[in-house]
Amino acid sequence: MNAAASLGMSAQAQTVGVMTALGESGLRVLDYGDEAGPDSRGLFQQRTSWGTLAQRMDPTASAILFFTRLQAVAGWEQMTPSAAAHAVQNNTDPDHYTEYFDAATAIVAALSGGAAPGGGCSVSADAMTLAQQIMTAHAEGRFTTLVGSDQPDHLPEIQAIANGQSLPDCGIDVGILQVMVVALNNFSSVGVSDINRLCTGQSLGAGATSSHNVDGGGHAVDFYSLNGAAISGADSDSLRLIGLIDPMMPKGSRVGQSDCRTNAGTSVTLANLSQFPDSCNHLHVDNAFAK
Known part of the structure; x- marks a missing residue:
């Protein structure tokens, strides 16, 4: 596998x-x-x-x-x-x-923690349950969010959902929560840099048209590390995660870093995810266009 x-x-x-x-x-x-x-x-x-x-x-x-x-x-x-x-x-x-x-x-x-061909996935479909699982992993030191001088923390978005709160412009797509839980089920540690940019007031990259921002935000997640190592979208851990989530994602969902994989001489064969170019310091997954 x-x-x-x-x-x-x-x-x-x-x-x-x-x-x-x-x-x-x-x-x-x-x-x-x-x-x-x-x-x-x-x-x-x-x-x-x-x-x-x-x-x-x-x-x-x-x-x-x-x-x-x-x-x-x-x-x-x-x-x-x-x-x-x-x-x-x-x-x-x-x-x-x-x-x-x-x-x-x-x-x-x-x-694979539940991801199987044909879209099967044994992770929960309940947003609160998924968020609580992520927060448990955070308490264990297995889930981190990237925070810096120009990088606000996205962990409160997950914590609010885990607490049963519904905050304006701070929601997270259930499919995106599932992607994070699948990552936690298959890697020793997971690092996330971006989720709902409306919640944090960010406007990066595609700006208002980004799946981090559109339709209330929270329809995308950016991973910056897996198994404690930085990822590029073309490394073996990124490729493994892409392979795990592709069967469970609705048609029309997307994964970034296609140019990074091309430049690295790698490629992926996907059934559901479409690909687009993006910067090579993370792995972007979105569910924004699967509605």
Whole structure:
């Protein structure tokens, strides 16, 4: 799953990968092949043409080999999961992996904190509950907001919702609260720099047209750090978060930093999120255009 996320691939791709490994090896790194492929090795039973023995026997390296080939399959997202896997593996039976799909879906959902293909998400849909979870993480030192001389604190916006208060121009879209909770479910620490700029009186970047400001504000979140490290929108943690939230976001939602990823030589394949350029010192996610 991390290998797919590092390539900017979605939970849909992660599920295909887990399903394939279940069907090939039972999620075991096998040091032997079979009659059809005596030189097959590893999680995906990859043959010598795939890479070195060391690569095929390494879970991360072999998974990257698999997902790199999956990326090259045109239209794989529209195929059945087993057909997509078959296009990569070139196995005899195109339906061989179908029986493993439900188990793979459950595994990905459990390990990603609830985000699963098809928009499934086990995080709460209640704004107060979500805000309380974020404030608990803040008390534990796992959630921080960026504060500086020209950077007002956005934590009070979350605290107000956690307290059941409805303050004018200080609301936060439930979908944005869910994105923050999914991030907390999957990273040891999360840092946020911007949420509702109407609440703090900011007018940056796109100004009044920003999803931080329009329609009462609070329809976007900017992450500045994940796992205690600064992010750019093109780093592996940013790519992993994008892959986690894409299936749960409504069509028309957006993620920034497309130019940062292009300049870094990375890309993401997305089902729901559209992309736009933005500065490379954070990761922007918005729900403003999904209404």
